[in-house]
Amino acid sequence: MSLTGLQIFKYLPGGKKEKEANCKKCGFPTCMAFAMKLAKKETTLDKCEFISDELKALLEEAGQIQQAEIKFGPAENQITIGNETVMFRHDKKFVNPTCLAIKLNSSDPDFEGKLNKIAGYCVERVGENLKVNAIALADSDNSFAEKAKKVAQAKVPLILISSNVDNVKKALSETKEAKPLVHLENIDISKIIEIEKEFNVPVSITANNLESLVNNSAKALENKSENLVIGLQDMATDSLIENLTYIRRAAIENKFKPLGFPVISFIDKISVIPENIIDKTIWASTLVCKYSNIIVLDYFNEALIYSLLTLRQNIFTDPQKPLQIDSKLYPIGDVDENSPVFVTTNFALTYFTVVSEIEASGMPAYLLITSSDGMSVLTAWSANKFTGETIAKAVKEFNLENIIKHRQLIIPGYVSTLKEEIEEDLPDWETIIGPNDAVDIPDFINTYK
Incomplete structure (x- = not known):
């Protein structure tokens, strides 16, 4: 988290009451004025010739990214996730709203009907249009690349799900301009890294335990891959929430790079959740609150989706700035x-x-x-x-x-x-x-x- 002006001031000559205090060589009347401008990034560190090594180190540490910001989807309808800087909403507003995606199988006989229904779903609430953010297309037959192209043509952000690298490459050749997010299941991390580098698209790295996730993410970082989304699957609900909290805390408070990426969660990959969509929606709402940046649902129910969109809207507003309209x-x-x-x-x-x-x-x-x-x-x-x-x-x-x-x-x-x-x-x-x-x-x- 960035340092405040007061925190910076304590390390300047004015804050330490040294003889160089308020020398004006930086172009500002006082050390406090310089500190406030530096905190707002309206001036640079080199303007003060008396900056201590301690302050330089603190500013360098504070400037480190806590959670990477990842973008996917077509330029005109791009999704931005991550870049969160706090654990709790009351500390500072959360930045990028959770991406809600609906999973569709490429073999679904009513694929186009469902795609059109999901893409056309939009409701207005307090002046904001709420909608499903992405389609997660699962590779379930030979039409995977063709269906991926149809999603891309609909200008809907796309998540490609497959356990076949060649199928993903074929789909990417049809949709590269749409910049999909790629989720490869049961594939060696080296193959996932190759996809990220060859096609310049974000990829997801998942595991069924935290240690494996850290190891896989660290391998990707060693290979200079940073366009990543991470996740845990095949995990019980209580363990999942505990581990998602640990991931966010490691990123935000400890700046632990292997876990400093947005998190994706698949509702159908969480164990012990009942099959009915009410229970799934309850757990999806928990994931909105507890640190999932992308939630992939394996169903589409307009009423339940609306409840999630409403919750998300409330969670991602600024608690210090009420929603307001023009006075007229x-x-x-x-x-x-x-x-x-x-x-x-x-x-x-x-x-x-x-x-x-x-x-x-x-x-x-x-x-x-x-x-x-x-x-x-x-x-x-x-x-x-x-x-x-x-x-x-x-x-x-x-x-x-x-x-x-x-x-x-x-x-x-x-x-x-x-x-x-x-x-x-x-x-x-x-x-x-x-x-x-x-x-x-x-x-x-x-x-x-």
């Missing part, structure tokens, strides 16, 4: 000058929930979104971010009085105490107390009519 006046449906006006904050989940309920009511309406730093209604109100003043400011900023004929604003029932405050700031307007919860908006609108 949103027309919902075929509005006119008589349409009601609802008011709420710019927390994305609040916005999409309210929009959904207004649409369900069948009555077109305006939704006035105030600036509230992405906080929910009660949080913003308690933080003095959702007030009569901010609502009045939004009404004026978005020229509401020239858009509608009436002079009524509907506010959430939980902040009914804002009524007098709003009407004081907007004396020509009436404040209507709406429902507490968005789910009651349709019934409220029937009463409002």
Whole structure:
């Protein structure tokens, strides 16, 4: 993990109170200013002629990559995995969302139908389009290369799964531009390295125990192969989670290079998981939370996939930066000058929930979104971010009085105490107390009519 400005400052002349402190030779007024810029990579180490060997060593160590960043898939739909720098989300946001892939057999009689269904699956949640990220194509008949080409033509990131090196080479000759990830099963590590070097594609290295995985990864590193994904398979669930945690800790905290790569997990390669897809999805959700960078599912169920996509979205948001939308006046449906006006904050989940309920009511309406730093209604109100003043400011900023004929604003029932405050700031307007919860908006609108 990178050093902070304060950590760097302690090793500079200013931090050590030496005579060279704040000499300005680096171009900055103080050692603290230089340290802060250095931490942000906005200046270079050589600007200070008094840098100690100890600080140089610390900066070199801090600059080492903890987990490699690997990319695969076509340029226009590329998947990026890895490059994680922390063990826990509250320390700093996780970087690249877990890649969710669906396994298809090349011999599947409904291959094209399933491919089209998976490729076309997309749902919107809080302003983000959620979809399956890749197809993991298993070599199960002579059409492997042909089916790989079809996946590549669909512009879907591809994972090639085979135990036959020649079949993989043939498939790669058809899909090299799509830059697939190659997973060779029961193949000597030297052959896997050859594929990585010959075709310049990422490859996966897996084993059924941690020691073998470390040995295989170390051999790849000795051969200058670093475009790697690693994984464990044929392991019971409790052992798998324990070992995945060990892998992430070894990479992040100890910077142990053989384990410093993204991790791939195959649901159908985990022992003792029941065959039903509910249990498989439960364990897949555990792997989203516990350090798998790629999860390959051997089934496609839209409802269960949605639950995994929702979980992933929540895990990979920045906990210090709430999802928020632009503050403005949103027309919902075929509005006119008589349409009601609802008011709420710019927390994305609040916005999409309210929009959904207004649409369900069948009555077109305006939704006035105030600036509230992405906080929910009660949080913003308690933080003095959702007030009569901010609502009045939004009404004026978005020229509401020239858009509608009436002079009524509907506010959430939980902040009914804002009524007098709003009407004081907007004396020509009436404040209507709406429902507490968005789910009651349709019934409220029937009463409002």
